[in-house]
Amino acid sequence: MNIKINRQGSIESFDIPFQSTTLLKALFYIKQQEDNSLTFSSNCRSGVCGTCAVRVNGKEVLACSYNYQEGDLVEPLAYHEVQRDLKVNKQKVRETLKNSKAWLQSSQQAEITQEQVELTQKQTDCILCDSCYSSCPVLELNPNFIGPFALTRAYRYTADPREGNIQSIVDTIQTNGIWDCTLCGNCTEVCPQGIDPKMDITMLRGTSSQFGYNDPNFQAMDFGFGGF
Amino acid sequence: MIDVLIIGSGGAGLASALRAKELGADVLVVGKSYPTASQTSMAQGGINASLGNVTADSISSHITDTIKSAHKLCDNHMVEYICHDAPKTIEWLESLGVPFDRTAQYKVAQRQLGGASSKRACYAQDYTGLKILHTLYDTCLKEGIEILEEYFLLNLITEEKVVLGAIFLDIVTGEVKEIRAKSTIIATGGYAGVYRGFTTNSEGATGDGIASVLRAGGVVSDMEFVQFHPTALKSSATLISESARGEGGYLVNSKGERFIDELLPRDVVARAIASQIANGDEVFLDIRHLGEDKILHLMPQEVHLCRLYENIDPIKELIPIKPVAHYSMGGIDVNRELEVTGLKNCYAVGECSNAKVHGANRLGGNSLLEIISLGRLAGENAYKLNVDYSNRDNQQLQKEQEYIESLFEEYPWERNFYQIQDELGRKFYNDAGVVRDNTKLNNLLNELRVIKADIDNMGIGDKERKNNTNLVEFLQFKNILEVGEVILDSAIVRDESRGAHYKEAFPNQDDKLYRANSLYWIEDGILQNRLVKVV
Structure with a gap:
């Protein structure tokens, strides 16, 4: 599976070596195994803390509650100051x-x-x-x-x-x-x-x-x- | 000058901030995430108060139930305090606008939770913690309470054991900053996050405040007592509230047999489930017989979570579950005024503290009560203490800055700490989990000490100063190691079974030797401990 991430305007592509699961798990995989600098926010993993919202293919989702699809484009929330990668100033x-x-x-x-x-x-x-x-x-x-x-x-x-x-x-x-x-x-x-x-x-x-x-x-x- | 610095912006932190502010204090709340992202948002079932709105109840029954569940490790005075304060606590939350469910007589609705002799838990569907937390947050905005977000606690500032404030990493800018205050309240949450991958807790439940107290020379206690929630989703460890059983849900094995009274205390139910799983069976929660209407009304969140993480419909299907680490009874040792043992001008409240209201096992619905009731008490006491040492000279800031700097300079990265943290979480679950064994505990403790000694071979791969979550996660990992060491050592020392701590080789409660709080602190760089009898 491959997903793309908008990092400060440049689109980077990542291969995830497992079947679709939550987008948050994929982001953690990238951060922990591939690139420590990938930056995003998350906390509860169960859809109640409101921390991990991002946009996928232009539509807002909680990364912990969305199963990613091949080729998804992941971007930070709109109308927020982007601090880094997917992390925004709330x-x-x-x-x-x-x-x-x-x-x-x-x-x-x-x-x-x-x-x-x-x-x-x-x-x-x-x-x-x-x-x-x-x-x-x-x-x-x-x-x-x-x-x-x-x-x-x-x-x-x-x-x-x-x-x-x-x-x-x-x-x-x-x-x-x-x-x-x-x-x-x-x-x-x-x-x-x-x-x-x-x-x-x-x-x-x-x-x-x-x-x-x-x-x-x-x-x-x-x-x-x-x-x- | 800030009167009261509150570290942690969950329910306990916000409740203490509101109380201190109400009394006229200059208050600052500092947290590592956004206030509404805290662990409090995940509390589902309810908040206990013996209102008797649904079934007959009394403060004394609430006290009796709590003491029974605590297995002689609580401080009866503190239990009496929160049980007496509970009706007033609900009244206060009501006055802020918490949307509790109602009875037909317009009263706050109450439900049954395990170990309670009456329907005692006030609730807002299964979003009780979320709705309390958000209402507290709204009220903080109303009262103009200043909240600094994304500040990670590095260490308390101490001078001869007097706490002068704390030093933080400003996550957004990457700067290390100190904040001085007349008194400091630690409300940083629990440490069940040590059981990474096998916990209902958020990623942030890494015992930061507890580790900082240890480093400052303060005392922590009863760290071996970690509550395992009987029902978390099997694949994701997501919590399914106790209210599912309170409303009449069954626990069944793969043969469809019920094997335990579902409303017994959590430790008993968790062990029964663990023993089914140990025997190669699977365990399920069955709520189908409650009917679609009731399920959708009372447990909308559970239905959503089951569909999302387990891909099943609980209205029609069985819910696969396992017990996972859920709540830490132990924590920063405090006296009845909530002052941290061994430190001055410093208070601790909420899950990070051990105010000895839960003893060896917490009752569902008592933790939300604790954070609000004792949160307010902490705010009050911290403000009352009006001794100002905060201008004393102190060189700690520079040391902290140098340490953080060193993490950027060196890049050993010989070992991936994330991987170690995941493995450690699994090992804690298997070897320091529901059922414990001294050989396994000792092996794990040795392994953890090897990891600790190897910490300089780990580090951060991300060298950007601003918004460096890699750095925050590494610092959290270090806290986990410090807290984890105490969990293991105290579990080894306690050769008995009591509440949430269960050893197969010592299946009985031994009051003669172990009706005692286990205290831990660091002296001259060495971890010290002592058992102090409960009187």
């Missing part, structure tokens, strides 16, 4: 969590039903692997876009009955936030946890309307006919 991207204030703003006592827990059960499965962020075409145009995972996380807290100040989150995600999303659904497609950020963003738009916010794109599209 710290900067984590700033989006601060920008979206994705936490419980003000904790209040609440009776919570199992149905309410299940409403955001998927969203709280997020492992912060950044796959969705890497797949998001909006970042090509607007590097300040908060991005899918931080918005999903913001939604998760707005939907928590313990949240006593939904408005604070809603106010925060208006600029470079929910209205910048094109609802293309790439994020939903690549999420290894089956989360649907596109739907979460749609839900946040609904909540925002309740707080008096409108889609600024609609206003921009008002051609003098009184708008929509």
